[in-house]
Amino acid sequence: MVARVLLVTTVCWPSGARIAAAFAKSGAAVAAVFPRTHVLADSRYPGAKFEYKPLAALTSLRASIVAAKPDLLVPLDDRAVRLLVDLARHERASSIAQVIERSLGDITRYPGLISRKGFIEAARNAGVRAPETLALVSEHDLEEAIAELGLPLVIKSDGSWGGDGVAVAHTREEARAAWRKMSAPASRLRNLARAGLRKDAHFARDAFFRTKAHVSAQAYVAGTPATTAFAAWNGELVAAIHMDVVSPDSGTGPACILSRAACGEMDEAARKLARKFGLSGLHGLDFMRDGAGQAHLIEINPRATQTSHLAFGEGADLPAALLAAHDGSPAFTRRAIENASVALFPQAWLADPASPHLQSAHHDVPWDDLGVLRRCIAMGAIPAAKGEKTAITPRSSEARSQLLTIP
Numbered sequence: 001m002v003a004r005v006l007l008v009t010t011v012c013w014p015s016g017a018r019i020a021a022a023f024a025k026s027g028a029a030v031a032a033v034f035p036r037t038h039v040l041a042d043s044r045y046p047g048a049k050f051e052y053k054p055l056a057a058l059t060s061l062r063a064s065i066v067a068a069k070p071d072l073l074v075p076l077d078d079r080a081v082r083l084l085v086d087l088a089r090h091e092r093a094s095s096i097a098q099v100i101e102r103s104l105g106d107i108t109r110y111p112g113l114i115s116r117k118g119f120i121e122a123a124r125n126a127g128v129r130a131p132e133t134l135a136l137v138s139e140h141d142l143e144e145a146i147a148e149l150g151l152p153l154v155i156k157s158d159g160s161w162g163g164d165g166v167a168v169a170h171t172r173e174e175a176r177a178a179w180r181k182m183s184a185p186a187s188r189l190r191n192l193a194r195a196g197l198r199k200d201a202h203f204a205r206d207a208f209f210r211t212k213a214h215v216s217a218q219a220y221v222a223g224t225p226a227t228t229a230f231a232a233w234n235g236e237l238v239a240a241i242h243m244d245v246v247s248p249d250s251g252t253g254p255a256c257i258l259s260r261a262a263c264g265e266m267d268e269a270a271r272k273l274a275r276k277f278g279l280s281g282l283h284g285l286d287f288m289r290d291g292a293g294q295a296h297l298i299e300i301n302p303r304a305t306q307t308s309h310l311a312f313g314e315g316a317d318l319p320a321a322l323l324a325a326h327d328g329s330p331a332f333t334r335r336a337i338e339n340a341s342v343a344l345f346p347q348a349w350l351a352d353p354a355s356p357h358l359q360s361a362h363h364d365v366p367w368d369d370l371g372v373l374r375r376c377i378a379m380g381a382i383p384a385a386k387g388e389k390t391a392i393t394p395r396s397s398e399a400r401s402q403l404l405t406i407p
Contacts, residue, residue: 003323006070007032008061008080010052010202012039014346015306016076017372018364019319020045022309023074026320027332033064042371054202058087065096072326073103074282075303078114078159079202085110104302105235106278113277113302116156117216123297126276128269130297131219142179145217146172152220156299157182157213165213168220175217182215221288221296227255228266228285229307231318231325232274239321241307242266244289246341246357247348256347257357260312260340265295273300282308282318306344310364312336337362346376 005028009016016032017039024030024045031048034040041049050064061083065073075081085107088100101107112118120133134145136155146153155178157165165182169175225245231238247257270285284305287295311317313336324331339362348358366372 001327003028003071003326004069005030005072005074005323006065006068007034007040007046007074007076008052008064008084009034009038009040009076010054010057010079010083011035011077012037013076013306014039014372014376015309015344016040017043017045017366017369018306018309018345019074019076019304021366021369022311022319022334023323025334026317026323028072028319028323031064031068031070033061033068039372039375042375043369044371045369054200057083058090061087062091062096065099070099070103072281072322073100075104077303078301081110081303082114082159103281105232105280109277110302113300114158115214116158116218116299117214119300120218120297122276123269123273126272128272128297129265129294131221133216133218136179136183136215136217139176139179142175142217146175149217149219151175154218154220154298155179155182155215156218157215159213179215182213185213218298221290221298223288223290223296225255226261226263226266226287226289226295227258227305227307228270228287229282229305229310229318230270230274230285231282231322232270232279233322233325234280235275235278236325237267237271237274238325239315239318240267240270241310241312241316241318243307243342247355255306255344257341257343257355257361258307259357260342263295269295269297282322284308307342310337310342 005023007016007020007030012035016034020030020032020040020043030046032040032046033050033052035052040046048068050067051060053060073084075084084100084104088097088107091097112122117133117135120130123130132149136142136145152168152170153175155167155169155175160166167178169178226243227245228240228242230240242261242263243258244261245255246259247255266287282304284301285297286299287297289295308318311334314331314333317331317333320331320333341357341361343358343361343363345363345365
């Protein structure tokens with residue numbers, strides 16, 4: 001029996017189209033619910049497409065689940081996770097709640113998963129190496145955190161992703177500025193302005209339903225970023241991909257060029273956390289690797305991440321492993337990427353053209369999904385780290401030559 005998978009996203013990250021392709025090539029019937037402007041609208045892989053409506057979020061998600069009748073739901077961003085958990089609580093014991101719980105795992109443990117402080121505390125208790133993280137309720141708490149953890153200090157707010165809501169403070173003044181910015185909800189006027197400038201109705205909703213973020217301080221770990229994408233089923237790890245970040249988009253943002261790593265420590269962390277939180281589905285972990293090569297866990301992404309679609313063979317093909325765990329059949333493993341280094345599309349096309357890593361890496365471009373590729377190129381520019389716009393141009397000679405052959 002073909003498994004029906006519904007991808008759920010509330011943001012317009014292009015990686016969603018790559019995850020759709022990965023599930024389709026692994027034998028699933030794929031559907032997706034997404035904002036109107038998402039590149040998934042032009043992808044050939046979802047057989048059914050539904051519109052996500054920010055001002056009627058739960059209603060539009062419920063309608064898409066009823067229409068798609070999925071066996072599995074795969075959230076692609078943090079907001080989607082929170083909305084699905086809320087929907088399960090509203091629906092209680094219904095078929096909708098059942099498919100959400102089957103897809104995500106034990107949703108009663110998600111509050112601790114979503115809390116940055118709560119998650120790190122649980123990870124440390126499970127024996128995972130992670131920097132101490134303290135809650136900041138007041139500026140007095142910040143002063144105590146500086147005294148205990150020292151500087152630099154990482155200030156984080158819950159409910160943020162993609163590097164937003166994270167600041168590395170090197171001085172007391174920077175720490176205070178970050179705390180004040182993150183702890184105070186944006187004004188109604190600022191949210192309305194954001195809604196217009198970014199064309200994102202979520203900000204319009206936030207203008208009328210302002211909430212104060214939970215802020216924490218995390219001890220700074222000097223080193224290089226690393227990341228794990230893993231699939232779990234009923235609290236057991238079924239597949240994992242571990243990668244070192246060669247080139248990040250920004251100091252705290254997502255990666256664009258990565259190199260596959262064999263790391264028992266990262267594998268064990270994923271195994272322990274899948275069991276600790278009773279997880280199912282696709283998830284990601286972020287680490288900092290110190291000078292001695294030790295991996296320090298700094299946070300979790302409780303949803304599919306931008307490397308979740310990559311195929312590196314048995315035990316490292318997440319969509320295939322998840323589908324196999326769901327129905328008990330042998331995994332249909334896709335053709336494996338042979339190159340250990342991967343340049344992610346489209347962000348890697350903005351990287352330094354002289355980078356040897358970019359020249360030698362496998363370019364993960366959707367050549368098999370030309371609607372998505374054309375849409376990304378037609379956009380002409382994508383938002384950069386601080387709202388700037390940078391033209392999308394293929395930086396490697398291989399990418400340029402392939403681009404010229406698109407019909």
